Amino acid sequence: STEKWTVTIPTVHLVAIVGGQIELSCQLFPSQSAKHMEVSWFKADHSKLVHLYRDGHEVKGEATPEYVDRTEFVREAIGEGKVTLRLHNIRISDNGTYQCSFKDGNFSNVASMNLNVAALGVETQVHIQAPRTDGLMVECNSGGWFPQPQMVCRDSKGEVIPHSSQSYSQDGAGLFHIKMTLIRYRSQGDMICYIRNPLSDEEKQINIILAGECLAGFGCE
Template sequence: MGQSQVVGPSEPIVALVGDDVILPCHLEPAVDVVSGSVEWGRPDLEPRFVHVWHLGQDLLVNQNPSYQGRTSVSAENLKHGDLSLRLSAVKHSDNGKYRCYFASQAKETTQTAVTFGSVSAPVISGINLNSSTVVLECESKGWYPEPEVLWLDGEGNLLSAGPTETVRGPDDLYTVSSRVTVEKRHSNTECFPATSVSTVRFTMVLVVILIFTCVAAFVVWKWTQNQMKGTGPVLCDAHN
């Protein structure tokens, strides 16, 4: 047991507000620590305790009130040296650095949990200017930190758009909207709200978002075509 090392993640943990997230931490080599003491904390809080496991049971007397009822460790996992913390119903205030401490080893590791808000799929709508051009507007809600909006054509080229409008709500989450004027031949035009902090890490979430966006856009496009008798705008991923 004396040779085990406490190991945390090498990259920040990304989570959405309202979701559950696992903050990983484990011992290498793995040993049974279910009868030991494990402390999860945040040095910037008072009290600092997020979750404490001591001698086979939870010890939450001094737990920070903002985490009450939202944290847990698995006794079964502890038998295999897994000290990971489950944090439920993630909130914006959960963003910060967490310390995983195994008392018997007198060693610790720190990690960062980053929240991005309960992001809505970008909603894209179009307005005809003339027979060859259309104005596309993209809006997305629930972002943190504040994102920038990028428009790409069907070939992946960056389009020049107007200034992004940003509104910060009472929950500290951002709503962004942007407009771009394109030729109708750009039938695959897409908007990408993405934070400068973690654009790469958020790619997989954006893929899911875009799938739902394009399905919704196709439905809107078909409805517009019926309403306008074939003269409606070409929207996100709606091929001519």
């Protein structure tokens, strides 16, 4: 067909969870068959080939090594110009911009989509050190997050408890670890700490119960 067409993206901004899968979909407008065309997905401005379809077949062996055996080409609707690349076993490094390209002879067109990768913390630990003359030192640790999580602790009335220190670190896989410490008197009651992923808006909470038995040497009020 000599009719000029463009590539459109149904969802430009995508969020995927580490270890999960995501579908990168694109289609031709106006709708027409792409069976005879070359269809490819690249990451970051054509620097990394993710998947290639050419001459009616998927081309193996040309994709960037990090994508080998992690892609699945869905082409049931290729007769209408609709294709999807399913990316499995999502990693932090998959975060970024992807381009979907259709090429027919000398004519080609590209559309871009953004993939944001999120990871929900896998483990959270609470350490309470006592006695201290100025109260209990409560330390909350949580790892396995991406992007950098937000942590806030609240008392039974929902008021934010100010922290005395907060720090972040990143492991080799790019996942964030957060550590927060607070000073708390037993008489101030229990608290709940919330850790939130700002991208997926998912949250974990830890209930910290400070009431109960007095610790040796700690002045009970």
